[in-house]
Amino acid sequence: MKKQKSQYEIFREKIKIILYGTDTILGRMFDLILLGLILLSVLLIMLDTVQGISSKYHDQLLICEWIITVFFTIEYILRIISIQKPVKYIISFYGIIDLLAVLPMYLSIFFPGASILSIVRALRFLRLFKILHIPQINHQSLQLKEAIDASKEKILVFIYFVLISTIIIGSLMYLVEGKESGFTSIPMGIYWTIVTLTTVGYGDISPQTPLGQFIAAFVMILGYGIIAVPTGIVTAEFAKSSLKNNAVNSKKTCKKCQSQIHFDNAKYCYQCGTELPNN
């Protein structure tokens, strides 16, 4: 009995190394196969929505989709079994995505059409960086995250002000242009304002009256200045974190002249030539 349990534990260990590990050849190979299957699966779901392809190969696509889903299901179960704290995995971000990636196919048995929701398995791509395990890229994405986090608050405050403006401008355009130009309601006017302020400019709705075009030109020039603001916020954060990481402002202090700003790799004080402390 004890031996059998031990065998089960050895099996669990092995599975865990394959599923979660990235250092062994087997673990790495599994990860690459997994990524390939996710890519394949996402492509299949996409193709199944293309008229010409779906009408011809729908059945074949469906079968492939089911095979991959079963594979993902087994993987999901093995992940739960092999890990020490299964609940922690299940309620983790990746755990929820892994579940959502298989659920829609099973739901599609009862609700045909739900299978398309499987597209959510595209989120499993996020695991790439965990799999690749390249410290440099992890560092890059961390720096990205930091700069975005630091600027998030300012950008939200900014967007709040922009949204209030879009209500006012959208209503104004609704009053000026009226229904003939496609400004059929205030929400439509707001939609147009957002399309214009963000410089997307579909052209599905565009002002037709001279006054409307004048206001539109004004809104565009406003948007011109406005688009600079989030860029400015994010850039300043990047520059800050970038300067912090690379530049000059080391904490070395010259023992003789007490000057404090040196290159990170400086060995001698640039002021008096004294050797700098090593740390």
Place this chain on the structure above:
Amino acid sequence: MKKQKSQYEIFREKIKIILYGTDTILGRMFDLILLGLILLSVLLIMLDTVQGISSKYHDQLLICEWIITVFFTIEYILRIISIQKPVKYIISFYGIIDLLAVLPMYLSIFFPGASILSIVRALRFLRLFKILHIPQINHQSLQLKEAIDASKEKILVFIYFVLISTIIIGSLMYLVEGKESGFTSIPMGIYWTIVTLTTVGYGDISPQTPLGQFIAAFVMILGYGIIAVPTGIVTAEFAKSSLKNNAVNSKKTCKKCQSQIHFDNAKYCYQCGTELPNN
């Protein structure tokens, strides 16, 4: 008599705490209800302009709108009564908005259609930050304001030059393209130039002749470089204020002259030469 007046004053005090205060539970609750009503009211006005909804529920929407308007009116009157300096409130930015938020509905009795101007009450959302009273967000919006203020002048000078260019380019396109392509007049050409330079690009008017398309391509590449300028201005301001706040803005205060911005490693006040506290 004296007692009665005192009671009125207690009432005024209470009202003031509820309307202007954000520290008591009652004051905070009132603020949240107010925000909710503003949101509701703005949504109602919007929906009333949507054909399908308006034709069915116009009366119900109107009744709700009137109830909220009466509520806002009472609030406005109480705000005037309860504050020490009512005139200062009335002519303040928020006071004018509060008045404009209720006026259109009363005007709509005499001029039907004026009720749509009630949308201006969206501006009451600006009070959010005052209500939320989160110092961090106030700080953020202050920093935003500072950077935008500092770059405003440069951007205006820049837009002045851009506007002169749009007149020249717009006229050129009017001459080159002519009425067939939608360039019916010079103002139309200017409108097209602004749509293009700001990279909005509706496509309602677009050049059709080879020469026109060549000039258009040139204008776009120009716009490419030009869009960089306001962004550059704002970003530099952000970076400056950001550096000022972080690199230099140590929390040392000179005991003698009270100046506050010193280098992180400063030992002596740069203003009066007094030794700075060590921390």
Place this chain on the structure above:
Amino acid sequence: MKKQKSQYEIFREKIKIILYGTDTILGRMFDLILLGLILLSVLLIMLDTVQGISSKYHDQLLICEWIITVFFTIEYILRIISIQKPVKYIISFYGIIDLLAVLPMYLSIFFPGASILSIVRALRFLRLFKILHIPQINHQSLQLKEAIDASKEKILVFIYFVLISTIIIGSLMYLVEGKESGFTSIPMGIYWTIVTLTTVGYGDISPQTPLGQFIAAFVMILGYGIIAVPTGIVTAEFAKSSLKNNAVNSKKTCKKCQSQIHFDNAKYCYQCGTELPNN
């Protein structure tokens, strides 16, 4: 004879003060009237191209245009007469613009339709800053000019590379999409590429085949990264000039400890507390 010449010289002096001066009341008033007339004139030319207005008021507009032209002509002649070095003025930037501003109307006597070229007098607006004489704004536009000048070379090199790319991408799209989608020739493909890379996106030509849309998506994401480059160049210049102008790096040197980086307005060395030299 001598007296008469002297009178003529007094007259010249007076005219010069009015035309070129900005310090006397008369000189300032003349400048404001001039700006007003330029604005009026540009508006008149624009309105004359608007169908509805032109058909009704063409004659009145033409008369006004002639009156202003005569005024500008007299001004131009007086400018030449009153200045010491007339040739220098005539071949200067402003001199050429002043001439171009009146020439089209006289040409229109022989070539009807040339009058529209008078729109070039919009360039006379550039004089505004000279007229306003506000040092702060002059400083702003100088800073703008500096940063743009400094980044001009880098941006030109960059645009050269972009243009080579547009030829390759444009040809590719011409081959892939063909004439049905509006890609009628390689120049048309290049036009589309520029419209897309600059994120203008008219939509007058847009890819219809799956492969074309795939390449287009790739081009857009490329453009996404590419638009960042000129912005980055200009912003870095702004930041540099902004740091140079405002910040810390004054050339003051402490006589005692020889530390060199101080605030611009520092009076005492932050290192040793010694008084700093005044310059």
Place this chain on the structure above:
Amino acid sequence: MKKQKSQYEIFREKIKIILYGTDTILGRMFDLILLGLILLSVLLIMLDTVQGISSKYHDQLLICEWIITVFFTIEYILRIISIQKPVKYIISFYGIIDLLAVLPMYLSIFFPGASILSIVRALRFLRLFKILHIPQINHQSLQLKEAIDASKEKILVFIYFVLISTIIIGSLMYLVEGKESGFTSIPMGIYWTIVTLTTVGYGDISPQTPLGQFIAAFVMILGYGIIAVPTGIVTAEFAKSSLKNNAVNSKKTCKKCQSQIHFDNAKYCYQCGTELPNN
């Protein structure tokens, strides 16, 4: 025999100076003629795709194209003959382009229509900077390259995240909008998302349902914040390299260790402590 070989070698030397050299008058002249021919050739290929021109002048264009191709072929052969290490040239970037520039015309003998691929000779323009040999511009394009290289990785990580988002958003829009609005499949939805997120906004596909427009507005505001990220990355790199080059990059060279980057005010080498020359 020996003398003849020597003559051949003198010939080779001469050819090499003309083809690769930029210092002699002959070498420079050849380079300018070459650039002119590339420009002419590219223009001819372009014009040959324009309906009106091609139908009239196709034969003349073809003859010119063949003459230039023969010239390029001779040039290519001479380049191989005259250089010491021909293989190194052949497999170099420029060598491959030079080959690709002539190949399509010869292929067009067997496969009519291949001649259009000659447009790839536009890539020969890249040689301009080598030819111009202006150190300042080389420096500029090097700085450009450096900043782009440094930010490439971060931008790729960022685009990876953006692409995952486009799959999710594109599928959502496909589900919400359906085939009537042009969202005929998930790939089409992804195409639309990229068109919108990059603010290109053709308008060939645009949401028609209120819910779709609401999501679209959300995507645009997201794109608003997102477009700031690559700009921020590139700008921070430019600012860093710009600061490194200007603030720190004094022209002092340490006589002992030859290190070149010092503070402007450095007196001692930070690497070896040797006193720096004073200028």
